[in-house]
Amino acid sequence: MAEANIKEGKEPLCESGSHYQAAFRYMLLARIFEERTASLYRAGKVVGGVFMGKGQEAFSVGLALALDQSRGDVYGPLIRDQAGRLAFGEALIDAARTYLGSVEGPMRARDGNVHRGDILKGMIPMISHLGSHISVVSGRLIGKRFRGQKDIVGGVCLGDGATSTGAFHEALNQAAIEKLPLVIAVADNQFAYSTPSERQFACADLVDRAIGYGIEGHSVDGTDLSLCLETFAKATARARAGHGPQLVVGHLLRLCGHGEHDDAAYISEEKKQGAFGRDCIEVARQHLIDSGWSTSDEIEQWTSEIQQQVEEATLCAQRESGPDPFQETWQALATTRLAEGLIEGSPGQ
Amino acid sequence: MSITYLEAIQAAQDRALGEDDSVYIYGQDVGSFGGAFKATKNLAAKYPGRVIDAPISEDAMVGSAVGATAEGMRPVLEMQFADFSTIAINQICNQAATQFWRTGIPCPITVRLPSGGTEGGGPFHSQSMEAIYAQYPGLIVLTPATVEDAYSMLLEAIAIDDPVVFCEHKYLYYHLKADQLPDQNLPVGKARIARAGKHATVVTYSAMVHEALRAADELAEEGWDIEIVDLRSVKPIDTDTILASVARTGRLLCVSEAFPWGGVNAEVISRVTSEGFHLLDAPPKRLNAKDTPIPFHPDLWKTHRPASQSIAASLRDLLRY
Structure with a gap:
């Protein structure tokens, strides 16, 4: 395909200060929220795990801001997409509630941390099996096509590790066959848990896979917010215009462990000092100042506002009730007359 | 007239497609070919665009069906053989089956599994998978033994708001015959x-x-x-x-x-x-x-x-x- 492997230029073609500012504030909100959540985890207030998107915020927000929830776009985030979730429309309190086990959260404490979403609002609640949510997003696009809804785009996020799954292959091939308006964002952060890219795949750049699927591919420096915004704007516009699935590979480095339980001692200093080891938030902050769109005082002001917002959300979620096993329905079926759950052995009996 | 178990399954899908615009069929060779066993015979021509050939991708078939339900669709999936549904077990058991409990949003998919042994079927075209699916919370598992049940229970499966694994037996496809399709039958859940x-x-x-x-x-x-x-x-x-x-x-x-x-x-x-x-x-x-x-x-x-x-x-x- 002629358009395959569109390598992005170094210079952004177009951007506006306000758009960039908005993106940056989502990144900052995500970073500060995740740092707060991590500290609550270390204090024993968050059970299960905390999975941060540190270093991936620019790439994550790039896709989400190119989508429009109000027109019916669909979004399938993964574990490192706090920034994208917020940009797509997730309320911060829902993230806090899910991490902190509040029954008021969207998952009602039945599921936790990053396993949350809002199906009715177009945000897929991921399961842990990597790659399996791609075809779910595709299915929503197929459903919308049946319903006659046009000009809709689905965006789905994953990391380099998920590209090794059968689910990824099946879903990309299926989306290509159906020519779905699907943007697949692969954050190649160089590690899947502790496994480095060279033990994960053998192609030079994951974007090369686009050719094999007969879809368009884009490769971008995932540490550069300008390039991420521009690339996703272009990819999303092409998907919306009927050019089929778009594979966008972002090159970056995970600036944290797999989860907060992991000190990531396996990430070498060389990688950290490498081209993609820079912190996208620092890069964006500098760009805001250099381009005259914001001042460091203004950014300081945002930071303290966001810290306040995060504090309020986490305190609110902590004050709310956790789940009561004796109030739980223990029913996995929507069809109550067919539910068998309340047989011996269930708690509460 | 006489109708076989297989024809009852075709007739139930025909009726479901005819009565409900949100129903569509997705599976390997189900389109103009009419399915490996002809369970979707003539349906692609009768319902254009709603009986769709899938690639050999059982995982993506089920995953996409789960997504489509969120748009109000009621997908009916044909696994070519029950045995191949193991490829889709993750989407059936972890994606579809957990959705209602996790989110409160129902997931009305029907997964048809041509099940059980026939002469010469061998290790990979003969399996009975019902116990594996029954083990997972959030699924309904049906095993019709008669022509009447094949028809009425498949219609009910499609109407149920939960994921249903419909284990239809290949040995009964051609051997079992009834005089007519039932107007009324026992509901799902009753032996x-x-x-x-x-x-x-x-x-x-x-x-x-x-x-x-x-x-x-x-x-x-x-x-x-x-x-x-x-x-x-x-x-x-x-x-x-x-x-x-x-x-x-x-x-x-x-x-x-x-x-x-x-x-x-x-x-x-x-x-x-x-x-x-x-x-x-x-x-x-x-x-x-x-x-x-x-x-x-x-x-x-x-x-x-x-x-x-x-x-x-x-x-x-x-x-x-």
Whole structure:
């Protein structure tokens, strides 16, 4: 395909200060929220795990801001997409509630941390099996096509590790066959848990896979917010215009462990000092100042506002009730007359 | 007129497509070819764009169906053989089955599994997967044994707001015939007394119902009156009907074509012994396929799975106790 492997230029073609500012504030909100959540985890207030998107915020927000929830776009985030979730429309309190086990959260404490979403609002609640949510997003696009809804785009996020799954292959091939308006964002952060890219795949750049699927591919420096915004704007516009699935590979480095339980001692200093080891938030902050769109005082002001917002959300979620096993329905079926759950052995009996 | 089990499945899908715009069919070769077994014969032409060929990607088939339900669709998926649904187990058991409980949003997909053994099917085209799916919370698992049930239960499966694994038996596709399709039938979740009796109960389902009926005929000549319970649905299981039957007979044999470890037979016996131990005059027995992969050669296959002769032999043991 002629358009395959569109390598992005170094210079952004177009951007506006306000758009960039908005993106940056989502990144900052995500970073500060995740740092707060991590500290609550270390204090024993968050059970299960905390999975941060540190270093991936620019790439994550790039896709989400190119989508429009109000027109019916669909979004399938993964574990490192706090920034994208917020940009797509997730309320911060829902993230806090899910991490902190509040029954008021969207998952009602039945599921936790990053396993949350809002199906009715177009945000897929991921399961842990990597790659399996791609075809779910595709299915929503197929459903919308049946319903006659046009000009809709689905965006789905994953990391380099998920590209090794059968689910990824099946879903990309299926989306290509159906020519779905699907943007697949692969954050190649160089590690899947502790496994480095060279033990994960053998192609030079994951974007090369686009050719094999007969879809368009884009490769971008995932540490550069300008390039991420521009690339996703272009990819999303092409998907919306009927050019089929778009594979966008972002090159970056995970600036944290797999989860907060992991000190990531396996990430070498060389990688950290490498081209993609820079912190996208620092890069964006500098760009805001250099381009005259914001001042460091203004950014300081945002930071303290966001810290306040995060504090309020986490305190609110902590004050709310956790789940009561004796109030739980223990029913996995929507069809109550067919539910068998309340047989011996269930708690509460 | 006479209609086969397979034709009933085609007719149910025809009716569902005709009555509900949100129904669509997705599976390998289901389009103009009409499916490997012709269960979707003529439907692609009759409902353009709604009977869709899928790539050989069972995982993506089910994943996309889950997504489509969020847009109000009611997908019906055909696995070419039940055996291949293992590729989709993650999407069925972890994606579809958990959705309602996690989110409160129902996931009305129907996954059709052409199940069970036929002569020459071999290890990978013969399996009975119902116990695996029944093990997972959030799924309904149906195992119709008659033409009428194949029709009415498939229609009901499509209408149910939960993911349904519909285990239709390939051996019954062509052999089983009925005069007409039913207007009314027992609802999903209710077992059926396929034959009334008083000396022993056989609890079974799917193709084994017919083997058990033949065994009961054989025993009738010896003076034994065997009751046969056709479960129809293995999840939920109609424990009340089973217990009522055991109360009448005092003896229980469970028969399933699936592998022996765990499974539907074990579940039925567990429920009867814990809830109806006092009803039993003899230890309950079970008869399954052997604990090996399913053999290719018809002579081996006939011995591998329960059949009327082995069921009759088990019943004689049970009645002698």
